[in-house]
Amino acid sequence: MSDPTRFILIGTSHPGNVGAAARAMKVMGFGDLVLVAPRLADIARQPEALAMASGATDVLERARTVGTLAEALDGVTWLGATAMTPRDFGPPTQAPRALFPALAESRQRVAFLFGTERVGLSNDDVYRCHACLSIPTDPAYGSLNLAQAVQLIAYDWRQALGGFPVQPRTPDPTLADAAAVQGLLAHWERTLVEIGFLDPAAPKKLMPRLNQLLARVQPTREEVDILRGMARAIGRRRG
Secondary structure, eight states: OOOOOEEEEESOOOHHHHHHHHHHHHHTTOOEEEEESOSSTTGGGSHHHHHHHTTOHHHHHHOEEESSHHHHTTTOSEEEEEOSSOOTTOOOEEOHHHHHHHHHHHTOOEEEEEOBTTTBOOHHHHHTSSEEEOOOOOTTOOOOOHHHHHHHHHHHHHHHTTOOOOOOSSOOOOBOOHHHHHHHHHHHHHHHHHTTSSOTTSOTTHHHHHHHHHHHHOOBHHHHHHHHHHHHHHHHHHO
Protein backbone atom coordinates (compact mmCIF):
# COMPACT_ATOMS: atom_id res chain seq x y z
CA MET A 1 0.00 0.00 0.00
CA SER A 2 2.33 2.74 -1.21
CA ASP A 3 -0.34 5.32 -1.99
CA PRO A 4 0.27 8.37 0.21
CA THR A 5 -3.42 9.15 0.79
CA ARG A 6 -4.26 9.53 4.48
CA PHE A 7 -7.58 8.99 6.22
CA ILE A 8 -7.99 10.87 9.49
CA LEU A 9 -10.74 10.02 12.00
CA ILE A 10 -11.36 12.57 14.75
CA GLY A 11 -12.84 11.63 18.12
CA THR A 12 -14.18 8.26 17.02
CA SER A 13 -16.34 6.63 19.71
CA HIS A 14 -17.10 3.14 18.46
CA PRO A 15 -14.33 0.58 17.85
CA GLY A 16 -16.46 -1.13 15.19
CA ASN A 17 -16.42 2.02 13.10
CA VAL A 18 -12.63 2.12 13.21
CA GLY A 19 -12.42 -1.50 12.08
CA ALA A 20 -14.99 -1.01 9.33
CA ALA A 21 -13.19 2.13 8.15
CA ALA A 22 -9.93 0.17 7.95
CA ARG A 23 -11.67 -2.46 5.82
CA ALA A 24 -13.16 0.22 3.57
CA MET A 25 -9.69 1.69 3.07
CA LYS A 26 -7.95 -1.59 2.36
CA VAL A 27 -10.35 -2.76 -0.34
CA MET A 28 -9.56 0.49 -2.19
CA GLY A 29 -5.81 0.08 -1.73
CA PHE A 30 -5.22 2.62 1.03
CA GLY A 31 -3.45 1.99 4.32
CA ASP A 32 -2.56 5.26 6.09
CA LEU A 33 -5.02 5.66 8.96
CA VAL A 34 -4.60 8.26 11.71
CA LEU A 35 -6.89 8.43 14.76
CA VAL A 36 -7.14 11.79 16.51
CA ALA A 37 -8.15 11.67 20.18
CA PRO A 38 -10.43 8.61 19.95
CA ARG A 39 -12.69 7.83 22.90
CA LEU A 40 -10.50 4.83 23.76
CA ALA A 41 -6.72 5.10 23.51
CA ASP A 42 -6.50 1.52 22.23
CA ILE A 43 -9.62 1.71 20.07
CA ALA A 44 -7.91 0.07 17.08
CA ARG A 45 -7.07 -3.00 19.20
CA GLN A 46 -10.54 -3.52 20.61
CA PRO A 47 -12.17 -6.88 19.71
CA GLU A 48 -15.01 -5.14 17.86
CA ALA A 49 -12.54 -3.17 15.75
CA LEU A 50 -10.64 -6.33 14.84
CA ALA A 51 -13.86 -8.17 14.00
CA MET A 52 -15.21 -5.37 11.79
CA ALA A 53 -11.86 -5.00 10.02
CA SER A 54 -12.48 -8.48 8.56
CA GLY A 55 -8.94 -9.08 7.33
CA ALA A 56 -7.76 -5.46 7.32
CA THR A 57 -6.02 -5.86 10.66
CA ASP A 58 -2.75 -4.75 9.06
CA VAL A 59 -4.28 -1.30 8.55
CA LEU A 60 -5.28 -1.23 12.22
CA GLU A 61 -1.83 -2.36 13.32
CA ARG A 62 -0.18 0.48 11.40
CA ALA A 63 -2.74 3.10 12.46
CA ARG A 64 -1.31 6.03 14.43
CA THR A 65 -3.11 7.58 17.38
CA VAL A 66 -2.37 11.24 18.09
CA GLY A 67 -3.78 13.85 20.40
CA THR A 68 -4.45 16.72 17.98
CA LEU A 69 -5.33 17.25 14.36
CA ALA A 70 -2.12 19.23 13.84
CA GLU A 71 -0.11 16.09 14.66
CA ALA A 72 -2.03 14.13 12.02
CA LEU A 73 -1.22 16.54 9.20
CA ASP A 74 2.52 15.98 8.84
CA GLY A 75 3.40 15.80 5.16
CA VAL A 76 -0.15 16.61 4.01
CA THR A 77 -0.45 19.32 1.32
CA TRP A 78 -4.21 19.06 0.62
CA LEU A 79 -6.88 18.40 3.22
CA GLY A 80 -10.53 17.64 2.53
CA ALA A 81 -13.26 17.78 5.16
CA THR A 82 -16.26 15.48 4.94
CA ALA A 83 -19.32 17.37 6.08
CA MET A 84 -22.94 17.23 4.97
CA THR A 85 -23.58 20.95 5.48
CA PRO A 86 -21.36 23.86 4.38
CA ARG A 87 -19.90 26.26 6.97
CA ASP A 88 -20.06 30.04 6.93
CA PHE A 89 -16.70 31.40 5.82
CA GLY A 90 -15.47 27.87 5.29
CA PRO A 91 -13.87 26.27 2.23
CA PRO A 92 -15.98 25.65 -0.90
CA THR A 93 -18.32 22.68 -0.75
CA GLN A 94 -18.03 20.22 -3.64
CA ALA A 95 -19.14 16.72 -4.56
CA PRO A 96 -16.17 14.34 -4.37
CA ARG A 97 -16.60 12.86 -7.84
CA ALA A 98 -16.58 16.30 -9.47
CA LEU A 99 -13.50 17.48 -7.59
CA PHE A 100 -11.28 14.41 -7.51
CA PRO A 101 -10.06 14.13 -11.14
CA ALA A 102 -8.34 17.52 -11.03
CA LEU A 103 -7.05 16.83 -7.53
CA ALA A 104 -5.55 13.52 -8.67
CA GLU A 105 -3.66 15.30 -11.45
CA SER A 106 -2.18 17.78 -8.98
CA ARG A 107 -0.17 14.97 -7.31
CA GLN A 108 -0.54 16.42 -3.83
CA ARG A 109 -0.26 14.58 -0.54
CA VAL A 110 -3.96 14.21 0.17
CA ALA A 111 -5.77 13.57 3.43
CA PHE A 112 -9.48 13.16 4.12
CA LEU A 113 -10.91 14.23 7.43
CA PHE A 114 -13.88 12.54 9.15
CA GLY A 115 -15.57 13.79 12.31
CA THR A 116 -17.22 12.11 15.27
CA GLU A 117 -20.21 9.84 14.84
CA ARG A 118 -22.53 12.13 16.79
CA VAL A 119 -21.68 15.70 15.72
CA GLY A 120 -19.25 15.39 12.83
CA LEU A 121 -16.47 17.95 12.39
CA SER A 122 -16.09 21.16 14.31
CA ASN A 123 -15.98 24.47 12.44
CA ASP A 124 -12.32 24.94 13.36
CA ASP A 125 -11.43 21.58 11.82
CA VAL A 126 -13.34 22.38 8.64
CA TYR A 127 -11.66 25.78 8.35
CA ARG A 128 -8.27 24.04 8.12
CA CYS A 129 -9.34 22.26 4.95
CA HIS A 130 -9.00 23.16 1.28
CA ALA A 131 -12.48 21.85 0.42
CA CYS A 132 -15.58 20.55 2.12
CA LEU A 133 -16.63 17.25 0.53
CA SER A 134 -20.36 16.62 0.50
CA ILE A 135 -21.50 13.19 -0.66
CA PRO A 136 -24.71 13.63 -2.67
CA THR A 137 -27.54 11.96 -0.77
CA ASP A 138 -31.32 12.12 -0.60
CA PRO A 139 -32.09 15.61 0.77
CA ALA A 140 -34.68 14.08 3.07
CA TYR A 141 -32.12 11.82 4.77
CA GLY A 142 -28.41 12.34 4.37
CA SER A 143 -27.07 10.61 7.47
CA LEU A 144 -24.18 8.26 6.67
CA ASN A 145 -22.42 5.89 9.03
CA LEU A 146 -18.75 6.86 9.48
CA ALA A 147 -17.39 3.75 7.74
CA GLN A 148 -19.88 4.17 4.89
CA ALA A 149 -18.59 7.69 4.32
CA VAL A 150 -15.01 6.41 4.33
CA GLN A 151 -15.94 3.77 1.76
CA LEU A 152 -17.61 6.24 -0.60
CA ILE A 153 -14.74 8.73 -0.43
CA ALA A 154 -12.16 5.96 -0.84
CA TYR A 155 -13.97 4.54 -3.86
CA ASP A 156 -14.35 7.86 -5.69
CA TRP A 157 -10.75 8.80 -4.92
CA ARG A 158 -9.43 5.44 -6.15
CA GLN A 159 -11.43 5.84 -9.36
CA ALA A 160 -9.92 9.30 -9.87
CA LEU A 161 -6.46 7.77 -9.42
CA GLY A 162 -7.16 5.26 -12.18
CA GLY A 163 -9.08 2.54 -10.39
CA PHE A 164 -8.40 -1.17 -10.36
CA PRO A 165 -9.03 -3.51 -13.29
CA VAL A 166 -11.96 -5.85 -12.83
CA GLN A 167 -10.66 -9.39 -12.57
CA PRO A 168 -13.10 -11.93 -14.07
CA ARG A 169 -13.84 -14.84 -11.77
CA THR A 170 -14.30 -17.21 -14.71
CA PRO A 171 -12.27 -17.43 -17.93
CA ASP A 172 -13.64 -15.75 -21.02
CA PRO A 173 -15.97 -18.22 -22.77
CA THR A 174 -14.97 -19.62 -26.14
CA LEU A 175 -17.73 -19.09 -28.66
CA ALA A 176 -18.82 -22.05 -30.74
CA ASP A 177 -17.82 -21.82 -34.39
CA ALA A 178 -20.29 -22.01 -37.27
CA ALA A 179 -19.65 -25.72 -37.86
CA ALA A 180 -20.51 -26.54 -34.23
CA VAL A 181 -23.71 -24.48 -34.39
CA GLN A 182 -24.81 -26.16 -37.62
CA GLY A 183 -24.04 -29.56 -36.11
CA LEU A 184 -26.23 -28.64 -33.13
CA LEU A 185 -29.08 -27.57 -35.42
CA ALA A 186 -28.86 -30.80 -37.41
CA HIS A 187 -28.90 -32.82 -34.21
CA TRP A 188 -31.95 -30.99 -32.90
CA GLU A 189 -33.73 -31.27 -36.23
CA ARG A 190 -33.43 -35.06 -36.08
CA THR A 191 -34.58 -35.10 -32.46
CA LEU A 192 -37.57 -32.84 -33.10
CA VAL A 193 -38.67 -35.02 -35.98
CA GLU A 194 -38.35 -38.14 -33.79
CA ILE A 195 -40.54 -36.72 -31.02
CA GLY A 196 -43.13 -35.42 -33.48
CA PHE A 197 -42.56 -31.71 -32.84
CA LEU A 198 -41.27 -31.06 -36.37
CA ASP A 199 -43.16 -32.31 -39.42
CA PRO A 200 -40.66 -32.60 -42.30
CA ALA A 201 -43.55 -32.19 -44.76
CA ALA A 202 -44.59 -28.86 -43.21
CA PRO A 203 -41.57 -27.47 -41.31
CA LYS A 204 -42.99 -23.90 -41.17
CA LYS A 205 -39.47 -22.44 -41.20
CA LEU A 206 -38.81 -23.79 -37.71
CA MET A 207 -35.14 -24.56 -38.36
CA PRO A 208 -34.32 -21.17 -39.95
CA ARG A 209 -35.91 -19.53 -36.90
CA LEU A 210 -33.80 -21.65 -34.56
CA ASN A 211 -30.78 -20.75 -36.66
CA GLN A 212 -31.52 -17.05 -36.16
CA LEU A 213 -32.03 -17.63 -32.45
CA LEU A 214 -28.59 -19.20 -32.09
CA ALA A 215 -27.06 -16.41 -34.19
CA ARG A 216 -28.42 -13.86 -31.70
CA VAL A 217 -27.38 -15.85 -28.65
CA GLN A 218 -23.88 -16.77 -29.92
CA PRO A 219 -23.57 -19.91 -27.77
CA THR A 220 -20.27 -21.04 -26.35
CA ARG A 221 -18.75 -24.45 -27.04
CA GLU A 222 -19.88 -25.61 -23.61
CA GLU A 223 -23.45 -24.45 -24.26
CA VAL A 224 -23.51 -26.30 -27.60
CA ASP A 225 -22.33 -29.44 -25.82
CA ILE A 226 -25.10 -29.04 -23.22
CA LEU A 227 -27.80 -28.64 -25.88
CA ARG A 228 -26.52 -31.65 -27.83
CA GLY A 229 -26.44 -33.66 -24.61
CA MET A 230 -30.09 -32.74 -24.03
CA ALA A 231 -30.94 -33.92 -27.56
CA ARG A 232 -29.13 -37.22 -26.94
CA ALA A 233 -30.97 -37.72 -23.66
CA ILE A 234 -34.30 -37.17 -25.42
CA GLY A 235 -33.29 -39.72 -28.06
CA ARG A 236 -32.32 -42.30 -25.41
CA ARG A 237 -35.59 -41.70 -23.60
CA ARG A 238 -37.57 -42.45 -26.74
CA GLY A 239 -35.45 -45.48 -27.45
